[in-house]
Amino acid sequence: MRKTLAGSAFLLSLLFAVGAPVKAQEFSISEDIYVYLVAGPGTQFRILGSVSAGTPVTPTGETQGDYVQITDDKGRTGWIKQDQLAQSESFRLAVPRLNQQVDNLQQQLQQQQQQNSQLLSQVEQLNSQLEDGQRSAMNVEADLKTNLDALSIENEQLKRENKSMKNNERWQWLQQGGMVAGGGLLVGLILAYLPRPQRRRKSQGGWV
Template identity: 35%
Template sequence: MTKFFLQIMGLGLLFGLLINQASAQDVQAPGNEQTVYISDDLYTFIHAGPGRNYRIIGSVVAGTPVTLLQRNDEEGFVEIIDDKERTGWVDNRFISATPSVRESVPQLEEALQQAQSDVAQTREQNDLLNQQILDLSSRNEQLQSRLQEIQQQHSDVQQELASIDNKVQIEWLTRGGIIGLGGIILGVILMLIPRKRRRNDNWM
């Protein structure tokens, strides 16, 4: 019985050594540090070793960016360096490769503020362009009105010139008629004036 018990103990120790070797192979080699984030829980504890049976050396608030040093997939823990430069192990379930809400919200707020600033600037530029369009429209209406005035003045001048030309023609015709009539009257008068008879010398 005692011999059988010792054999069982020996197999147990051998099995334990095999598990330790497998665990050592599962541990990520150091030197491949990367930035990861504590997931959106309230906080998680940092342990001195890869397991909950190791003493707690602190806690990390949710959303805090931490540096990943290595993984222990057998125990489900990862070794990190937190924002306070503490090195320890946390549960792998609380690690995320994407920024948490705590990390993303400030960036989203900054992007929102930038977008609002861009919108305000665009509105200001749009208002300025609308004002310029109104000014140009008003200027165009003034120019159109001035053009109509010039066209009306041009039409009036054309009519006045035509009227003057007609008056000149009538005046010339009138003068010509008067001169012609005067000539006719003068001719008639000359014809009516008796001519002097020539004296005939009578030699008889």
């Protein structure tokens, strides 16, 4: 019985800790197995019946000596000793209710843990997607940089080739111009050294 009372007291304290309401001014039979309901305030009166421990009762307000008059849950009015009346909710009623509340709290805790686990899983998935996106962006950036470097190198090569082609064109023009000038000079020299035809002199009798 003491162990039961200790366990019940612990559960009741747990209920107070979570702020569960307890009915005020509620009377019940104390934690004996049962008590006898007698017709008057004393053991000499006949027994009306027994009232189990934890049964809610209502005091009528009449008291005599160590006895108090009550009305039980069956509507019977009789007397019991005052120390057999507890002005609180019976542990026999409180314990099942407290156990049910503990079960409800455990279920709520499990549901909350499941929700937290789902949220954590979603956050991990989002982080994984974000990391994949960052890696993909870094790869794209690296590819763009590589392509840009290759284009820069190709551009420099094209510049050098273009410059080389322009130099070749100028050299060809110079060569062609020099050949033309040399050919003209050669032709001029040849013409200058060719013998000129002599004209016949006109005499009296005709041309000489």
